Amino acid sequence: MFKYIALLITFFSFAQNQQYHIVYDYTLNSKDIGLITNLKSYLTGDGKTSIYEEDFMKSKSQTADDNSFSIPTKNNPAFFKEIHSKIVTYNDHIQMKFFDVKDNLPSFDWEITSETKNILGYTCQKAILRFRGRDYTVYFTTDIPYSDGPWKFSGLPGMILEATSDDEAAAYSMLAEKVELKETTNSIQNPYLKSNLISYQNYLDKYKVKYDESRSRMDTNGYSRGMNKGAKEVYITY
């Protein structure tokens, strides 16, 4: 009898899995080019894989202008995360040329502190991380026992509901404003299955070349509208 119940439960959990869907209010201030972007971002996952999407599409009107610098992406930038193997595949651009990047992340060396705060009714604990030249502060909750978070973050024993960083290059914050846990039959698909992937190092090399170029290109006022040194990650260290 017990066997049957166990079987039933297995079957049940197979067909329907529980997913989390978190909406973040996302603000990015690229300090060296003085541009602040604010939009919503969405994290959807099932514990093994997740997709984090930054909603540029809705935030921009489709201006058909030649010097438009808003990012008219076909799709929103999406980060496909394989949580256990620490691989994040995502689409990012350099001067509007888009690349599908496969990033084999190192193990995040999270340092847990004893500070806590309440976010959306969840008790969250503070953790800090130094990652690729930047310091990050996050708040996570074990009440949502998925080891995930916005952007490339994962590896904490719970869900990250807030992530912030602030230094001379950029300041940004991702603050959860909605948490949804529900049963669903939808599964999470890797959107980059057919993509031509480049490595993170390869992307970094290309970025450096374009950064140097952009700093010397002047407009008629003698002003360079240079690229930034990186935002969430610092690509340029000089």
Added chain:
Amino acid sequence: MLFFLVIQYSNSQIIKGTILDSNGNPVTANILIKKPQTPQLIYQFTTTDSRGDYFVKLKEPLDSIIIAVTSYAHETDEKHLKILKNSETITLDFKLQTRITALKEVVITDTKKIIRKKDTLVYDSEKFKDGSEKVVEDLLKKLPGIKISENGEIKFNGKSIKKMLLDGDDLFDNQYIVGSKNMDAALLDKVEVIEKYSENSLLKGIYDSEDVAINLKLKKGKSEFSGNSKLGLGYKNKYDFNTTGIIINAKIKGFGVATYNNVGLNNSPYDFYSNNVSFEDLKENNSTARSLINQGNFYSPLEDKFHRINKTFYSSFNSLYKLSKKTILKVNVGIYDDQLSRNNKEETTITANNETFTFNQSENNIKSPKLYDGNIHIENKEREKLHWEYSGKLKYQEIKFVSNSINESLKQDNQITSINQYAKHHFNLTKKISDKSAFTSKTNFIKSSAPQQFILSPGISIDENDDTFIQQNNQDSRFDKITFSSTSNYLHTFNSFTWQVQAGFFSIQNKLKSLLRTVSENEQTFSDIDYSNDLKYNLNFPFLKTNWSYNKNKIGLRINLESQYFTINIEDFIKQKTIFENKMIVSPSLQFIYKFSQNTQINSSYSFNQNAPMENNLFEGIIQTGYRSFINNEFNLGFLKTHAYGINFNYNDLYHQNRLSIQLQHNQRDNNYFIRSLINNETSTTTAFLLNNGNQDYSATVNAEKYIHSLRSTFEFNTRYSISYTKNSINATEIRDIVSRNILLDFSMRIKLDKNTFLENKSYYMYYATVVQGGNENRFGSLKNALKLVYNLDKRIKTATVLNFISPDLSVDNNYLFLDTEITFSSKNKKIEYSLIGRNLTNNKNFETISISDFSRSISSHNLINRFVIVSVGFRF
């Protein structure tokens, strides 16, 4: 399940184990270590590997811990551990039960309101400042996507902004350039660009407006009152004074400016000098009564700073009061006073009807405009679903123009007084019906009149039978215009598209009265019926507009349809005729967009426009508009019909630093106004007439830009070729066909020489040719070259030098060289700024230029602002 285990104490405590599920399969889980004193806090954690093994080395020895194992697919298991004695390693395995009760389904939303800024771009203005910017406009120029037109209009991504807000409040109303051209850039903290800006908060979520607004965020911690002042003194007798003040507190916002200069500057929204449409006219043009009598020609192909000889006083005060939380009162007043002068000389050769003749004219002009402008605005948002606003405008302007003209050998005095009165009432109402629909209504009532009086002495005879001396010509002319319009909008949004129906009613009443009288030597007044007008022209039309738009993947399609039903009533009291006509007009327009890729798109459009004749296209009586010019029309009530076709191709590859855009345009007119001219040595009379034999024009524009990194150089290339077919008649010839061709080439190169040095060279070539079919051809070419060098000695000392070379007519050897330079020095705290400006250092006195038409060739010259040097000090307080 809770276990109490007793385990031996150790110096370096290691806990390890394996985590399996009830079937013995490894589980991915988190292992949390907590101190029993603080069971809510995680002290340390680790995760299992693919075999389900875990390993924790405690950061410091503990005698008791709580170890919890969590996994999203399993029930949490927690054990209490007491550590007694030395022990290297503690092995602790877990067997997790599959989660029977799945995590509770929840939806948790933040209760506090988050200000959505999704359609806002924010620029941190400090990052764009290099110290050279003085007023807000200088800073805005540097922000990506923002461009400033010559008349001060601000555009974001090619689109004119609707409003410029100050800390979220619309202090400047329609006249934002008062702020952009006068407010100190140092006050700014951030600049926000708000796309889909809607003044009407009730429409949020129902209708996404296409409007763009700029919000200037001021630095915090500034005192309630601040301002700046500039004193400039120059040789010879040059002045440039400027004071601005700004007051900001919870109840009141205010900005005031007072300026005086005679160095060619204009910081106001008004323009009485150039042929450009001023910022003010841009907003009010269609409803303003027209003026026909010319008040001097101030045209020049050079930049205004070389020839705008002025004494400009301008003051404006803008204030905003928060009467209550949701009621705002705004008052904006402006005063403008100027004296503009210009000396013109012109030699014109006319070739028509197998004869060629030349005449000379010169004119010394002084134009003195005065303007008073008052605006009031009240908005009330007290009620949740019903908002209203009222705005009123009163404007009075008076232009006194005097000149001494020499027409061939006849010396004449010209005196022209032009008055323009303008009163506008605007009422706006919005009612929110539901979350998905709203109703808005706009009502406008505008009254404008423009009386003009022109006294020319001695005068010229208009009576063929009288060739006695005419002491004076007295031309009076007055347009009156009353516009009433009421537009209602019903908006309804469905999930993916918005449906919009606009219906309204327009009523326009025009009146023109004019009379030319000549006064003979013996004080006898003569007038002729052919030289007078008394005309009423009323247009009433209800209209209905619908919009459809479709957007999917790579394709966008827009269709607009507007229908108008005109009732036209014309009364000519001179000719004693009345015309009454009804007309139904349908104007469709179509736009198709195809996106090839992220970088490349093509956009094609077609529109068919039918425009009712303007009030200045209908009068038949001749009006004297200058000492030698007369105009009138042949009456025709036909609507102007234009088919406009356009194709735009855009390619912008930022990654490879290439940009290319190509525009092709074609206008096909079913009918058009053409000009019949009668020109002799003394006078020119032009008559406009509508001909059902239309004309067309074509143009092609190419813009390209390329950056080459190895040269640190940006190359930009713009060219435009246009060809137009038109008709005219000169001195009673048959109607002739005319083809004109115009080529513009402009090439610039920008180099960053090093960190502090920037060099730009801009070349501009223009060629114009016009041919009468089967007849002679007129053509000319001109060339300009500007070389600019910006060198910053350090962060506080900056220099800019511009050398302009101009050859206005390449067929003759007559070239100009202009040298301008500017040095600025700012104090350490940026409170004081000194600058030294040298203008026209090569001291050009006059500028000669050429203009041609199919029957004429004119060489004209005008005076310039003499060389001057000015030193100025600016303070901030």
